[in-house]
Amino acid sequence: MHNNYNKLKQHFLKIDHFRHLSAITGWDQAAMMPSGGNDARSAAMAELSTHIHQLSTQPVIAELLDNVANESLSNEQQASVREMARTYKLSTVLPEALVKAKSLAGSKCEHAWRGQRPENDWNGFSKNLKSVVELTQEEAQIRSESLGVSPYDAMLDIYEPGTTSESLDSIFNNVKGWLPGLIQDVQDKQKSEVYKKPSETYSIEDQNALGKEVMDLLGFDLNHGRLDISSHPFCGGVPSDVRITTRYDEQDFVQSLMGIVHETGHARYEQGLPKHLAGLPVGEARSMGIHESQSLFFEMQLGRSDAFIHKLSPLAVKHFSHNDPAIFAADNLQKIYTRVQPGFIRVDADEVTYPAHVMLRYEIERDLINQKITYQDIPDLWDIGMKKYLNLSTKGNYKDGCMQDIHWTDGSMGYFPSYTLGAMYAAQQMATMKQTVDVDSAIESNDLSPIFNWLSENIWQKGSLLATDELVKQATGETLNPSHFKAHLFKRYLG
Amino acid sequence: MHNNYNKLKQHFLKIDHFRHLSAITGWDQAAMMPSGGNDARSAAMAELSTHIHQLSTQPVIAELLDNVANESLSNEQQASVREMARTYKLSTVLPEALVKAKSLAGSKCEHAWRGQRPENDWNGFSKNLKSVVELTQEEAQIRSESLGVSPYDAMLDIYEPGTTSESLDSIFNNVKGWLPGLIQDVQDKQKSEVYKKPSETYSIEDQNALGKEVMDLLGFDLNHGRLDISSHPFCGGVPSDVRITTRYDEQDFVQSLMGIVHETGHARYEQGLPKHLAGLPVGEARSMGIHESQSLFFEMQLGRSDAFIHKLSPLAVKHFSHNDPAIFAADNLQKIYTRVQPGFIRVDADEVTYPAHVMLRYEIERDLINQKITYQDIPDLWDIGMKKYLNLSTKGNYKDGCMQDIHWTDGSMGYFPSYTLGAMYAAQQMATMKQTVDVDSAIESNDLSPIFNWLSENIWQKGSLLATDELVKQATGETLNPSHFKAHLFKRYLG
Known part of the structure; x- marks a missing residue:
């Protein structure tokens, strides 16, 4: 039995x-x-x-x-x-000695990086990175032999099981065809836009109270989780007790507020995982990409939608009672939250330019792991990629270029694509959801449950019961199709 | 080697x-x-x-x-x-089966007790207590054989190694000789005292800010610890990161404020343990009684002293800027913090009546573990003891009588004496300290370090290097001598 x-x-x-x-x-x-x-x-x-x-x-x-x-x-x-x-x-799959060596090299590289990045010290950093890259190449080789796929695809499998660089190449080639043009067109369109930027002090108490009310509106279950502060926002804890964090900037409520919406998306996925499978691998979130699809569904599909911004506006006016209400007018908030501006830093990037940051990193880490390039090629390739995708040069600017992210310092190569896969899954989910759910009306009515019920049935309750492709197919009728993401961006930013 | x-x-x-x-x-x-x-x-x-x-x-x-x-x-x-x-x-020393059985019976009894106490349901409670007592008797018997002491002394050894009921009998017989008279005399003296009681709302924010400033004055190292809120205040965490908690009552700042002083005493002991022995049993706090001696040194010897109350007074005025300052006048605060009033509840008891609560429990748990009485005798013995020591009857009032504490619900018999041993150790430490340290001047000067240095050298830095008796002897020149405690109470309350 x-x-x-x-x-x-x-x-x-x-x-x-x-x-x-x-x-x-x-x-x-x-x-x-x-x-x-x-x-x-x-x-x-x-x-x-x-x-x-x-x-x-x-x-x-x-x-x-x-x-x-x-x-x-x-x-x-x-x-x-x-x-x-x-x-x-x-x-x-990995020998203990390699795990230990990589962990040691990663800790050393990451720790030193915290000091080297502000100093723009590529020379110092690259010495540590060399070891991390070599050990990750060794790791990828072993994983590759075990799975029968290319070394980089074996790394992808850790974070996004089933995804291949063949499919990513095809997706990103598609994106490359329209993204630079879109970025240009949106910038041209937004050039003449006038709006008020945050210029007052927004008390942490008010920001926190607004954040809590937004979490509540988004169905975060405070009986099974908390909101706190940390220097890098994240979603942690366990499904029965999800801990999300934010950081507050008294001069600017914008990032923190949408950050809370983002982490609430992660949190609801965790809180919504199937209870009868709790504690088993099959009861966990499907993948990094699917996890990111939930945070981005909340932040981008829901949180930046006109309907949601209109809901947010009076809440912000209520909580920031000591501040100029003009900034929280729906029209003004919407302009703030949909502004497109190419920049050096991935984590500060808007929804439109973000995929460019990911593609750049994907191409470099793929070729690095497949040993087509070496760690010394990274700064030049970074500069070339940034020029090509965003028309920005990072020549000599390592700290805002290839030294900006923590991911490579400990050898988490293969992670970056999850971000853009998540954005694409989210757009596809919304497109499908809208066939049966009147999303805008749900938001307007203050009862968002039809939206959450769809996500719960189609994503959250599935845990890891299905492979990613099958999960996406059952939920949306097709496997990943980047055209939904493209349509979403064109509609929101040029529509 | x-x-x-x-x-x-x-x-x-x-x-x-x-x-x-x-x-x-x-x-x-x-x-x-x-x-x-x-x-x-x-x-x-x-x-x-x-x-x-x-x-x-x-x-x-x-x-x-x-x-x-x-x-x-x-x-x-x-x-x-x-x-x-x-x-x-x-x-x-205990067979696994007994440990599991006691843990199970204890959890069951404690859990049910939370509902039974408000219902005054001795009948229901006593059924669970019966199992806990029987299993604890079995435990005590095994420990007794292993240590070659009486069953109850073997239980004492868990919390207060080296202490015997012979020494406790002698100490408590001494106390019984003067405590009832002292309680009566102090009540007579205080009958005519007029003072203001808290009657406003004291915001949690203000209470918390005052508490933090008092912790700072008392040398709590916030780089190695935190203050938070919990329904039962405690000192937890680890020596490098001590977590103390309090609970706030907006109608009354009195208990919470002195509670923070109390927990800060526990915390400084933990923070002051020898770093080079961290993580080893010998690097831990000596015993429950010595731990309590530090919290009570802070709360009773230091916190309720005239000099400290005079220091506290302007701080309270500053932080409770929206409240009537008259209540924080040193003279008024001092009356609040030295009021003596026999009552049913141990945790609410003042410094003078507290030992009566402990003696009562000690006598019952000693005879219970040594199988001189049964669990069914507890309510009557409780009533007799309360009448004898505090002139209060608990007949039929189980919830404010023998059902008030959590300790017996999970079989922690042998713990109660630590509270009064702690109070006595603290008085003895202060008497000795005063021979070389001008305690009042240190408090007045805002630099309490001479006090903390004495405690650090004589108590904190010793960890568990010495047996309790030897620790006390090296620190104070003699083993436990309850006359210091008696002298302290007579001086503060009748002096």
């Missing part, structure tokens, strides 16, 4: 208990811990990591996975076993 | 890493977690508990402890081994 399956289930639930502790103490480290607590915390969390790794790589898992093939399992159990096997393979 | 000692050290440091995670996630559960996160958190923490228990009871520890006897160790290392052996014995 499913003896092996039940043993696997118990083992993965046990691992999940320790991952729970890691999620909460990790959140605490970022949002609560005073800096003097860092050494002891880091040591404790490293010990926990080691323990989780040990539990995740126990040979008994392989045995049980072999034996469970003889049990007659439901579809759900089969999907569960598939995800357990995937998790186990991800944990065991 | 200390091979066994080093292995022991590594093992105990490993255990400490997991205890760190337990401390932080436990704090989070009480101070941060939304209630919907409780089930998953409890499961994760139970898993962690099991893991810590497994690590703490590994037979390799016994082997290493045997072998380490052949190594030539420093005095400090010898003390370290002694405390490792004590910890190991505490963890291993």
